[in-house]
Amino acid sequence: MTAPRDGPAAPAPLAPGLYIVATPIGNLADLSPRGADILRRADLIACEDTRVTATLLRAAGSRRPMLRLDDHRERARTDALVARMARESVALVSDAGTPLVSDPGFVLVRAAREAGVPVTTAPGPCAAVAALSISGLPADRFFFAGFLPAAPRAREAAIAALAAVPGTLIFHETAPRLAATLAALAAILGDRPAAVARELTKRHEEVVTGRLAELAARFAQSPPRGEIVVLVGPRAEEAATDDEVEAALRRALATMPPGRAAASVAAAFGVPRGALYARALALAAEDEGEGGCDAT
Incomplete structure (x- = not known):
């Protein structure tokens, strides 16, 4: 008679390499089954903030060790991590969404590819694409610009450089800067149709649509809270009067x-x-x- 096991068998290890795992942007249920499986099986989890990722790992049933890899540590730790990938599996996650999209990871992925390390993706949530899908703005062509510069002159120059992009523009923005950013977008791009998406996938998810000037006035009077995506519709094809x-x-x-x-x-x-x-x-x-x- 076979003796009963003490508990469930440990998951089989992953093949060595780098695994890019998209994580929920608010609702933990959005972690994909494949992403959760990688987090349970990887030898190491590289993350922005171990406190945030610890919550995710508990939800995924993972007890794998973590290593902090934020903007300040990525360059210093990349060489050692790439060396480990020759014999170990490393999963890279961000605090929320797809790594590298306004988050650390570019330096690590580039170095891994240059070293011939296999790089695999477990795709999933991305705030920019999620906001686009429910904004009502054209989604056939779009340009993701991340965060605009905080300094007014640099911000104006960055916006002006995007004026002729033939598609919907997508930005990340903080709540305290939202009204000023919307006003700058209206002044430089014209009063285009736009949307402000807030707290996506969370209980208080909200998408407010209107013209840029209207939205700038609204949020100047009533500053929002939470994480924000700003979307600006493309320039009208017809010539302006x-x-x-x-x-x-x-x-x-x-x-x-x-x-x-x-x-x-x-x-x-x-x-x-x-x-x-x-x-x-x-x-x-x-x-x-x-x-x-x-x-x-």
Whole structure:
């Protein structure tokens, strides 16, 4: 008679290599069965924050060891990790979503590939794609831009560089910066249709749609909470009217000097910068004249 086992057999180890595992962006039930299996079988879990990943591992039934691999440690630890992958399996996870998408991992994946290490993906949640799928904005072509710079001038330049992208633009943003970002997007891109997706897959999931200027005003009055994805619809294919271009130029001049305002609107509408710069100077002079007149 065979003696009963003390407990369930340990899962078989994985083949050596690097495994990229997408993790839930809010709802733990979104971890895929294959992703959970990798987390139970990998020799090591590389993660952004061991406290966050510990919760995920408990939900997956995993007791595998963890190693912190955040933005500050990735370069320093990559060589040692790649060396371990010759004989061990390493699973890479982020705190939420797909690793490398606004999260660490690029340095590690590139080094692993250069060393000939097998790299495998267990795909799953991604906040940018999840938001796009429920935004009601065109999804046939899109551009993910991550987080915009915090400094106003750098942010304006980054937005202007995206003005001619023929698809929906997707950004990550923090709650305190949301209203300012929406206002900058409206000033530079024009008042395009947009959506703000918040707390995706969680109990208080919310998607607010409208025009950029409308959304900027709304969230300036009522700042949101939680993790946020901003989506901006593509530029209309038809040529803008002179009135639309001038309205955009006036909005841009409210926050920028004439040269930057002309450049941003020219990029957004595909019109020559020279003519817009002359008009921007004229509008700025008008505003200064109006502001300098005393009532009698």
